[in-house]
Amino acid sequence: MFRELCDTYLPCVREIGGGSAASQKVHGTGCLIGPTTLITARHVLTEMRAPSGARYPMNLVYLHDGAYRAELAWELDPLDLAILRIEERVKASEVLQDDPAPPRTFPRICDPADVRLGSQLCYLSRPDGRPYFAPGFVASTVPMKPGEFVLSGTGTIEHGYSGSPVFAPDGRLAGVITASAGKERQVFGRMPVFSLACIVRDAITKLVQ
Numbered sequence: 681m682f683r684e685l686c687d688t689y690l691p692c693v694r695e696i697g698g699g700s701a702a703s704q705k706v707h708g709t710g711c712l713i714g715p716t717t718l719i720t721a722r723h724v725l726t727e728m729r730a731p732s733g734a735r736y737p738m739n740l741v742y743l744h745d746g747a748y749r750a751e752l753a754w755e756l757d758p759l760d761l762a763i764l765r766i767e768e769r770v771k772a773s774e775v776l777q778d779d780p781a782p783p784r785t786f787p788r789i790c791d792p793a794d795v796r797l798g799s800q801l802c803y804l805s806r807p808d809g810r811p812y813f814a815p816g817f818v819a820s821t822v823p824m825k826p827g828e829f830v831l832s833g834t835g836t837i838e839h840g841y842s843g844s845p846v847f848a849p850d851g852r853l854a855g856v857i858t859a860s861a862g863k864e865r866q867v868f869g870r871m872p873v874f875s876l877a878c879i880v881r882d883a884i885t886k887l888v889q
Contacts, residue, residue: 691783711845720843722762747771759875760858790852805844
């Protein structure tokens with residue numbers, strides 16, 4: 681079930697870096713929700729440093745044929761979500777053998793009623809460019825954070841997983857990984873915390889049209 685989903689939507693999962701056009705450092709992950717639109721965790725962008733002499737860092741999205749400049753199109757600070765609009769290519773690169781081709785389809789957004797305790801979900805990521813998927817289930821909500829859930833059974837996450845998409849079994853986008861749950865949130869381990877994508881459905885619809 682989830683293996684087929686991985687094959688379909690892995691091309692939508694892209695690394696995000698930045699600072700300058702020459703920078704190859706990856707800060708996180710994002711998911712293409714349209715040909716030039718990508719959703720990610722907002723803190724992936726705010727953690728990047730601007731190059732010398734520049735006020736703001738350059739957001740770079742690494743696609744199959746190079747690094748593309750991306751502009752912030754929309755953000756929701758309380759849930760740590762952001763949407764980027766992909767602009768021009770700033771650095772070409774050779775197509776790597778294990779790098780997915782351009783996506784043939786983009787995920788639709790999951791209904792909020794389909795994300796509840798016990799729901800089976802999985803997330804896709806590409807740490808260090810390597811495809812990775814992990815099925816799990818919704819273990820709990822995050823106290824004082826409506827719209828955030830803890831995903832269990834997937835193993836732990838590390839730096840670079842932020843912004844990775846979380847999918848329902850039917851391939852709809854359920855959310856975006858924004859944090860890890862540990863002792864500070866009274867949950868054992870460092871399990872993924874994700875924010876519901878349906879909360880930004882209206883913004884996504886306007887930007888993708």
